[in-house]
Amino acid sequence: MGYPSRRGVLAGGLLLTTAAVGAAGYRGWERGSFGDLTDGTAFQPWRDWRSNVYQGPLALVAAAVLAASPHNSQPWRFRVEPNRIQLKADLSRALGPMDPFRRELHLGLGCAIENLMVAARGRGYDPVLTLLPDPVAEPNLVAQVDLGSPGAAVAAPHLAAIVDxxxxxxxFEPRRPLPQEVTAALAACVDDDRTWLEMFPAGSDRGRDFVAATIAATEQIVADNGMRQTSHAWFRQSRADIDEHRDGISITTSGLSGFKVRLVMALPDLDDAQFGRSWIDATRDVHCATAPLFGLIGVRMPRDRSTLLSAGRLWQRLHLEATVRGVAMQPLNQMMEMADRERQFNRPPETAEKLAAVTGDPGWAAVFAFRAGFAATKPHPSPRRGVTLVTEAVGAG
Ligand SMILES: Cc1cc2nc3c(=O)[nH]c(=O)nc-3n(C[C@H](O)[C@H](O)[C@H](O)COP(=O)(O)O)c2cc1C
Structure with missing residues (x-):
């Protein structure tokens, strides 16, 4: 008896036979795809933040771990003192071929910094942030936040959106553009002169070039064994896998609706070739085809670590602002990933040139891309390693 293919379901074109549903049902029971898919320990950090389980500086770490990170790699460790939090890069969680210059790793660390700062202000602290406080002696120490004493909790902007x-x-709803006041609020999230934000409609020439270059880059990533296998290695395919690792991308966050998520989890695992093809299908048929708007975050110094941390803060801030306004977002970074890979091997900068053309301003280098729009469905939370797994006792290495 054959199972329907996971890729077929992920691509959205599914014809199920009764026998296949029965087979999938049995396997689903075996693999834990029934019940609440987000009730396990891997999702506890979302509940911990919502119910204020942690107090003092640990509460701020509890917010930081809910931030975005590339492939949900969560490349962070925290050193916590009563009045200070230090954030260190965990290079054992770097994405290697997908991120050879650790651009995305630093953007993800910037996301964690933003959540931490939002939570600190919300808890009444007056946080002072220092990026890369000692780059020579401690290069992996990416940020230090001096907290001072806590005051009364305040209704800080974005605080409530951290968990949502x-x-x-x-x-997304392709023909529903974002209202002007929403794009203005997103544009207002840029708060320094080191970062730049551009948004353009999917139907514009620029939008069409963005789509063509993003699909081409996805195909090239999938054709690159190192990149495809790395991405597949971070793809969690069963409840047990999610609960064990508490990280990575997974079927539950692939954008499928409830029934299909359960069905796909019940089917045999995708090997890396199938995973790659379903990524191309989803990029072309869902992510690019339904987006009304694309955006780019640019910087002047794309290889400067502290600049990348600021750009990551901007992404997290944009996504929190969008969340407040009921707007859905998804990063789409295949162009940058491929451009970095070309640079790593000194190949002709084919993708880098397309990216520069879409960026349109030689003064800025795009380091992050995304789509934004309204969606009829709600996204699922992704798993997290909680506070105790990522916090070092003071005095420890
Ligand atoms: C630097 C960076 C790059 C990312 N690139 C992509 C991407 O190209 N495609 C995508 O679907 N998600 C991308 N993401 C989103 C992450 O996969 C996501 O943040 C992570 O899985 C955690 O899920 P959450 O954002 O829902 O909490 C990126 C996130 C960051 C911080």
């Missing part, structure tokens, strides 16, 4: 922000990989 999730990457949305499902269909």
């Amino acid at each position: 922000r999730h990457t949305h990989r499902g269909a």
Whole structure:
């Protein structure tokens, strides 16, 4: 008896036979795809933040771990003192071929910094942030936040959105543009002169070039064994896998709706070739095809670590602002990933040139891309390693 293919379901074109549903049902029971898919320990950090389980500086770490990170790699460790939090890069969680210059790793660390700062202000602290406080002696120490004494909790902007922000990989409403006041609020999230934000409609020439270059880059990533296998290695395919690792991308966050998520989890695992093809299908048929708007974050110094941390803060801030306004977002970074890979091997900068053309301003280098729109469905939370797994006792290495 054959199972329907996971890729077929992920691509949205499914014809199920009764026998196949029965087979999938049995396997689903075996693999834990019934019941609440987000009730396990891997999702506890979302509940911990919502119910104020942690107090003092640990509460701020509890907010930081809910931030976005590339492939949900969560490349962070925290050193916590009563009045200070230090954030260190965990290079054992770097994405290697997908991120050879650790651009995305630093953007993800910037996301964690933003959540931490939002939570600190919300808890009444007056936080002072220092990026890369000692780059020579401690290069992996990316940020230090001196907290001072806590005051009364305040209704800080974005605080409530920390727990509701999730990457949305499902269909958006392609013909529903963002109202002008929303794009203005997103533009106002840029708060320094080191970062730049541009947004453009999917139907514009620029939007069409963005789509063509993003699909081409996805195909090239999938054709690159190192990149495809790395991405597949971070793809969690069963409840047990999610609960064990508490990280990575997974079927539950692929943008499928409830029934299909359960069905796909019940089917045999995708090997890396099938995973790659379903990524191309979803990029072309869902992510690019249904987006009304694309955006780019640019910087002047794309290889400067502290600049990348600021750009990551901007992404997290944008996504929190979008969440407040009921707008769905998804990063789409295949162009940058491929451009970095070309640079790593000194190949002709084919993708880098397309990216520069879409960026349109030689003064800025795009380091992050995304789509934004309204969606009829709600995205699922992704798993997290909680506070105790990522916090070092003071005095420890
Ligand atoms: C630097 C960076 C790059 C990312 N690139 C992509 C991407 O290209 N495609 C995508 O679907 N998600 C991308 N993401 C989103 C992450 O996969 C997501 O943040 C992570 O899985 C955690 O899920 P959450 O954002 O829903 O909490 C990126 C996130 C960051 C911080």
